[in-house]
Amino acid sequence: MRKDITEYKMATITGRQLKIEQTELPENIRRVAFTGHRDLKKYPDFSALKLYEAAEKCILRGAKEFYCGMARGFDLLAGECVLSLKKLYPDIKLVAYIPFETQYETMTDEEIARYMHLKDCADPLLSETFFDSYVRWCMTYRDDRLVEKADVLIAFLREEKGGTAYTVKKFLRKKGDAVLYV
Template sequence: MGGKSCFFIGHRETSEEIYPALYAAVEQHIVEYGVKEFIVGHYGGFDRLAASAVKAAKHLYPDVKLILLLPYHPAERPIPTPDGFDGTFYPSGMESVPRKIAIVRANRYVVDHVDYLIAYAWHPTSNARELVEYARKRQRNLCLSITLIKPDN
């Protein structure tokens, strides 16, 4: 990860209704904060919407990169780089992480290494919400800026 980077975290079951707010957040991060790299997973509705927003923004800002986060080792579970993505990223040190917690651990790794987080995490007992709480600890140390998209946006 090089330059200013942003990660997305949100609920698997996310309505298309948040797309305008999500796109606006992506564009704000590019224009106002200088983000050049966006990292997203691929395990649910929010991830799909986030990737779509970045792909749309890339038409106006071609120097922006979209990276797919891989929680499982690429040799174990090969995933070709999807259309519209500029590459994939597998966090170092993940080889010995049990599969059951690989997604959570990969998400935490990325939160520890990015400048920005765009989150849609309103459900109180979800992994997405727990990751936002984890990220808030970094935010207090001025290491991370979090943008929360509200369910009513």
């Protein structure tokens, strides 16, 4: 049975398992961060429409700032989603949280073009690049900053390991259950 595409879900950690249940989206959201897998082709259930609707639902609850980690895959789509929504809600801001200056160098030409467009459109006062060059823990550092800033986390999570799982679990421990799964 297909669930409503704007359904809000909560994750709880029981041991090493991640259990997702329905709950309500909090009121008075100000900041939203995104986390998700890079290789979206591996996940046929991914829906850009669910991402768009989740972000819009947050806007309707007051969200103004959307923090994007700028990685390939989900992050780039999330940033593009914010720019699309900005046409309807001009007061929202895209905030680029870039782990290191040359992050784009491992991307394809198409991804680099998308990345640069997002970087150019991101709010220059709120966006940050954390390191000049790659260091082993720069992605984790970026993820920790996303968790610190966000009132709500929009997540595309299908695996229990990796950066996305780390970010969701850290958010749940620090901020509670305000994770919107797409």
